[in-house]
Amino acid sequence: MPDHSNARRLFLAGGALGLGAVLTAGRSAADPSKEIPAGPTGRPDPQLEEAPPLAPAQRVGWAVVGLGHYAQAYVLPALARSRRSRTVALVSGNPEKARGVAARHGVSERALYGYDTMERLADNPDVAVVYIVTPNASHPELTVKAFEAGKHVICEKPMANSAAECQRMIDAARAADRRLMIAYRAHWEPHNLRAKQMFDAGDLGAVWFASSDHHRPLDPSRPRDQWRVKRAVAGGGSLVDIGIYALNGLQWFFGESPNAVAATMQAPPGDPRFAEVENVFTAELAFPSGRRATISSGYTADKKRIDLWGDRLVATLDPATAYQGNRLVVANAKKAEEVLTQETSAAQFTGELDHFSQVVAEGGAVRTPGEMGLRDMRLIEALYRAARERRWLDLNPDMTLRGT
Ligand code: NDP
Numbered sequence: 001m002p003d004h005s006n007a008r009r010l011f012l013a014g015g016a017l018g019l020g021a022v023l024t025a026g027r028s029a030a031d032p033s034k035e036i037p038a039g040p041t042g043r044p045d046p047q048l049e050e051a052p053p054l055a056p057a058q059r060v061g062w063a064v065v066g067l068g069h070y071a072q073a074y075v076l077p078a079l080a081r082s083r084r085s086r087t088v089a090l091v092s093g094n095p096e097k098a099r100g101v102a103a104r105h106g107v108s109e110r111a112l113y114g115y116d117t118m119e120r121l122a123d124n125p126d127v128a129v130v131y132i133v134t135p136n137a138s139h140p141e142l143t144v145k146a147f148e149a150g151k152h153v154i155c156e157k158p159m160a161n162s163a164a165e166c167q168r169m170i171d172a173a174r175a176a177d178r179r180l181m182i183a184y185r186a187h188w189e190p191h192n193l194r195a196k197q198m199f200d201a202g203d204l205g206a207v208w209f210a211s212s213d214h215h216r217p218l219d220p221s222r223p224r225d226q227w228r229v230k231r232a233v234a235g236g237g238s239l240v241d242i243g244i245y246a247l248n249g250l251q252w253f254f255g256e257s258p259n260a261v262a263a264t265m266q267a268p269p270g271d272p273r274f275a276e277v278e279n280v281f282t283a284e285l286a287f288p289s290g291r292r293a294t295i296s297s298g299y300t301a302d303k304k305r306i307d308l309w310g311d312r313l314v315a316t317l318d319p320a321t322a323y324q325g326n327r328l329v330v331a332n333a334k335k336a337e338e339v340l341t342q343e344t345s346a347a348q349f350t351g352e353l354d355h356f357s358q359v360v361a362e363g364g365a366v367r368t369p370g371e372m373g374l375r376d377m378r379l380i381e382a383l384y385r386a387a388r389e390r391r392w393l394d395l396n397p398d399m400t401l402r403g404t
Contacts, residue, residue: 204310
């Protein structure tokens with residue numbers, strides 16, 4: 001534990017001076033800055049904006065499963081920057097790559113596992129959390145294995161490729177009496193959080209409409225996009241990969257889920273990228289409150305935005321869900337103002353990871369639980385069906401189809 005005794009002594013000394021003396025500090029003879037000698041000296045604990053990071057031994061141990069692009073570019077560096085979490089094990093189908101990653105992140109070679117040896121995680125008490133960062137089709141099987149090893153699980157989006165698989169993962173969590181979280185990082189992204197705060201406070205006025213558009217180019221020359229063109233592995237195209245941010249985000253802002261949906265999808269003929277999965281997906285969402293929203297996703301353009309159309313202000317997150325450089329602008333016909341101009345997007349990764357570590361260590365509710373992933377997958381299934389059948393579909397509150 002950090003020693004705050006110096007800080008406490010300073011506080012008590014300041015208190016004894018009385019409020020006036022404290023307020024005039026800087027000019028007062030009792031100003032502690034006057035006591036600073038010219039040479040090197042110890043000083044009281046600084047006042048930190050947030051609690052200091054936990055000592056390594058007190059942090060929750062994480063095993064990262066699948067050492068691909070997202071895991072190496074964002075997850076592992078964020079675990080290293082986190083305050084409550086640390087990487088203690090890796091699971092990979094490529095032992096040579098795993099050894100290199102382990103060396104870079106200070107993970108013991110004894111804590112390297114393959115997909116076929118994951119059950120041995122049960123014998124590693126350092127691992128409390130298993131983070132599944134593999135292609136979508138493998139999420140259920142690996143999640144169930146991790147629960148069977150007695151670990152808590154955080155799983156990447158989309159949770160799985162069907163609602164039935166999502167339910168299997170939730171059931172496995174219950175059977176193991178462990179926690180399940182879906183890695184919807186935008187719930188910790190400062191610009192998204194500020195927009196949600198403004199929405200809830202009524203700063204935007206009445207918001208009857210929102211739109212969200214999530215697009216990024218699909219490039220199969222990159223290994224990470226090679227499985228994304230395969231329906232059996234990816235589960236779908238742009239909708240499941242990035243349109244899911246639009247669906248999840250709009251339900252979060254509105255605090256409700258749609259009760260009717262219509263949709264269309266498109267795959268340009270002759271483009272081998274879209275032989276099995278869709279390029280553009282569009283949907284109209286109607287909500288029980290009477291609100292309406294449109295979403296689009298696509299695999300050719302490059303932009304990810306959310307617009308909340310209030311009658312006082314329109315809040316625009318653009319980009320809304322990028323890894324860095326997210327922005328929030330509130331505007332009406334007369335003025336536009338950028339909110340949160342500091343670059344803070346990186347906080348989404350550490351915030352997300354440390355949230356789960358805190359829940360695992362101390363209890364409390366998971367902000368983005370497995371049930372949220374299941375809800376979103378049911379909605380995605382309804383949207384694909386609405387697009388195929390070219391008609392509006394009514395939904396129950398749990399996102400199952402009404403009347404079928
Ligand atoms: P990559 O292809 O870069 O990495 C996937 C890794 O999974 C591979 O490197 C491999 O790791 C392992 N793997 C296991 N089985 C397979 C298989 N059959 N085919 C390919 N790889 C396999 O993908 P991403 O990192 O982009 O995506 C991984 C997951 O993370 C997906 O679910 C995706 O939706 C999600 N994601 C989430 C993001 C977010 O912002 N939250 C951003 C990007 C992705 P190894 O060689 O170590 O076994």
